[in-house]
Amino acid sequence: MGRGKSDFRMRNKWEERNSVETLVIHGNEACARGAIAAGCRFFAGYPITPASEVTEIMSRLLPRYRGVFLQMEDEIASICAILGAAWGGAKTCTATSGPGFTLMQEGIGWAAETDTPVVVINVMRGGPATGQPTSSSQQDVMQAKYGSHGDYEVIVLVPSSAQEAFDLTVKAFNLAEVYRNPVIVLTDEIVGHTREKVRIPDKVEIVERKKPASLPADYVPFRSAAEGLLDGMPAFNQGYGILVDGQLHDEFGGRAGHIPEISAAMVERICRKITDHADDLVDVEEWMLEDAEVAFVTFGSPARPALRAAKDARAQGIRAGFLKLRVLWPLPEKIIDRVGRQARRIIVPEMNMGKISREVERVVAGRAEVVSLPKLGGEVHTPAEILKSMINAH
């Protein structure tokens, strides 16, 4: 694996033994390296703060793997180029932030509608509009799920550190292949720009693109098979003669937007492909939830001060617990429900107006008190702020 400036660095004994290299890099670089480790060989992007480093690093590293790097004319072109490249046979991704993520939404909808595996990295900054280009936020948590028009589902992963940026980008590529779906890596400016230790293994677990089980003559590209998933995905020019249409289509890809039954079934299929697997997609980190009276439900950057606050609270004799969501969508409802049955109070610190706290409230359905702890302005909560909210609420 290419290591940039660290190419000439000797690995220490621990690293040798564990086939791991330790780098001190920021989350954006970790995303780029994660993408390449996962097999990404095509990247198209457009410069935007605070995500530009992903694009810059891809431009430097990808050619070493005979991967294609493209800087397109805008974010719309970027997402569309990677969608074309996905059908061209490549594992592919793009990276952007707020305004660019907005421009990409139509393409994300096309990907969901056509069962196209792509990864979109959104390094969240403050919005709306041009907003706060150099500051962090978590204001796009709903846009990531609902941003394109129509009914569809995406998988959204939320790293809270540079290490998770690497790990979850790898995971995003794997999930994109398993579910044939767009997967969003929703990081933020703090994760993206904080340099910290990242352990990069020589080999990571990779899901390769599944080849069709059937021969071209028998291949039905959009027929739901085992577990609601499709047969494998051929690249173009392999003799399958596949029609991939952004209009609702039948199992063969043929235009069917004018046929109610087929249209309804298709939309239901692409949604259930994800929602039926919500349990398989759960990825959370738990700390001291078993006896927790007060629990934090967190994701992304605020998870880190929240864990500190939970530990400090325990030291003060408060039975605090902590839940971090690494997969935000689909929401791990069963886990949140379990926390709601255990704790009297759930505190949700997030860097927006309190979007996910309402989701938690919906799931908990009155069994515990849900306290929203929103923070706007670009800075993450301090542990003291979170602790204070907990003591006040206690």
Place this chain on the structure above:
Amino acid sequence: MLPLADKYLRKRTLPLIFCPGCGDGTVLNVFLRAVDDLGIFKDLSLVGGIGCSGWLPTYLQSDVLHVLHGRAIPFACGLKLTDPRRKVVVFTGDGDCVGIGGNHFIHAARRNIDLTVIMINNGIYGMTGGQVAPTTPLQGRTQTSPYGNLEPPFDVCELARSAGATYVARWTAAHPVQLLKTIKEGMEHPGFSFIEVMAQCPTQAGRYIEGTSNAAELLNLLKKRSVSLEQAKETPPEEMGGKYVVGKLHHLTGKREFTQAIYDNFPQEKSR
């Protein structure tokens, strides 16, 4: 069924959605002949935009992306750059190509990426019911220019050429023989090839702009308005109003093709 249609069309998607008398059928016919003559069917990767012309590739039994409005060209770039051996052909309309998709069009031309872009120009947004387009003639009456179009239309071939396209040609749906030769030449040209096909639209442009829905009359108008390169040299500009030059307008060989440039630029050995 005609032998070429039988050989190449995706039977499941028939019949064609095009209106009777539409120029798109002529382009489909000519394209099938070009593909057959060149023997490149298995290398084809087709991309259709949104609008009437965007449906055209969906009738071929090859690999086809039918994409988002205006975005056919960036999708095509992704296909081409993942395998330089592909023959990537984009079918687009005037609104798709230089209305909503204008930015992608000029940038792809600038890069001189090896795509063949066939833009069928009917001078109107047909599929949505006949609204004014960036190619509607001045004073043309449409559903959104009821008092006459006040915006000068694009000369899309000039735009392609100045943006960096290396093969530029224009014909009409009334010139199938010339169009066949041009499409073959365009597909064989290693670079950004742009082919504009002026086409009749009896249902929308004919009815609103030309005052007739008679396809034969509209085809005659296309012929009458076509000026050959030789004739154009002798025609004073003031007499060119409402007319267009047809033929091979630009053919530049030797300019570096983008896909090749990217692949040539890869380091020889994977650096570790």
